[in-house]
Amino acid sequence: MKAKKQAASIAANAGAWLITAISLVPFLLILLNSFKDSLGASEMNLKLPGLPLQLTNFLVVVEKGKLLTSFFNSCIYSVASVFLCTVFASMASYVFSRNRSKINRILYLYMVLGITMPVNYVALTKVMMLFHLNNSRLGIVLLYTAMQLPFSIFLIHGFVAKLPVELDEAAVIDGCSPMRLFVSVILPLLKPAIATVVVLTFLNTWNEFVSPLYFLSSSTKWPMTLSVYNFFGMYFKDWNLVCADIFLTSLPVILVYLLGQKYIVSGMTAGAVKG
Template sequence: MKQKLVRVLVGNLTAWIISIISMAPLLLILFNSLKDSQSASDMNLKLPAFPIQWENFSVVIEKGKLFGSFINSCIYSLGSVLLCCLLSSLAAYVLSRNRTKLMNIIYMFIVLGITMPVNYVALTKVMMFLNLNNTRLGIILLYTAMQLPFSVFLIYSFVAKIPVELDEAGVIDGCKPLRLFASIILPLLKPAVATVFVLTFLNTWNEFVSPLYFLSSSAKWPMTLSVYNFFGMYFKDWNLVCADIVMTSLPVIIIYLLGQKHIVSGMTAGAVKG
């Protein structure tokens, strides 16, 4: 009994230590975003002195043009998320239900994209050939293509746990393929699709390299590029830089906190269903 209690205490203490270490950078940025320029230059974990510099955020919004970049990030992330959820669920359903040799090859080809690096030279030529360079549609399609392999892999394993008898019952009742998928299969995929939604949103919101290469117009930049540009102009004002980082990270943190339970339920439901 004592040994079990000691193990529990040691485990909890270790978890607290790791959590504190992980939270230190976030607290550092948050505290310094509420200080004046001179105090923030020390970059320490001291609490901000009164009066708290709330105006740092208004300065960042005005000078960093965050409102426009926030709208761009929402367009890119939500557009790619919706496309990715729809296409990956359809592809995973078809590939999982048709276990032919050709379908297995196609599935392995798609999943191979998880490990393959992005060739930006070839990708640039493709984007230019399709006239998608420096366009919002091009970035949305690019984000979708980059997130599809893992999304298909995740939903594929979930679909495999759904009994085929449900498909047969739907066909007997007169359901056509699209109605069968939309009315019977898709509601059962809700935990997996929610997981794909959250993970895809987090990955696309934080994407930096792709828009840097394929968006030459600053009016189309997402928030990640705005932070990069803002840091280049105000690298001496760490209070403003930290405020910019806080405002850029806030949507990601909110989405993660709201979708955390869906990620866990999606992973566990796919493992035990059927």
């Protein structure tokens, strides 16, 4: 019996390692090949890079791929839309959750419907042109904000519902204005939900590729996803450079993942599990 259990345990551990290896291979591939020379990377295998490590790959990529500009763009797009989305979403979901009048309930459902709704990019060009948002950084920021609002509102709404209403009542009796009540009483208590929204919105906007593809024609405004894809098209024979580019583009996302794993998992599983 004991031997059987041990065998099962070994099998389970081995299985877990196998799947982990399969999940990890593409990442190792990028990491290893970004340190090779062009010839060594042309086979894109998992052999260790020969010495000396080709650190110049990264310099070449930064220069030829105009990574500094696109890194700067990605930062603007992500930071600005994370900020706008968090502020607007927390204000809106607070009101929707606290004052459940019929109209507010309908408005909440209307917002949350955006989680499934697809964006009609073709018709969106008309709207963007109307407001002069085509090929503009502001346009992309507002578009990202709009796309991230539904899920953010869904997340914060559920969280606000768990805060006791007595808090609000006490604050109002003490003479708190609505704005002060929200900023000084509610907002500090929403920190965990807001952290989740910040991390998820950052990841989604950093990885976003479709909107810039449709709406940013000038390459100086491109975010990293678009410039890495463009670089891939030009240098598809130099996998060492492509890997170095991918490595640098993915680094922020992986760092955020390592630091904010708790918030990502709780956010992505929100609504899925009723505990």
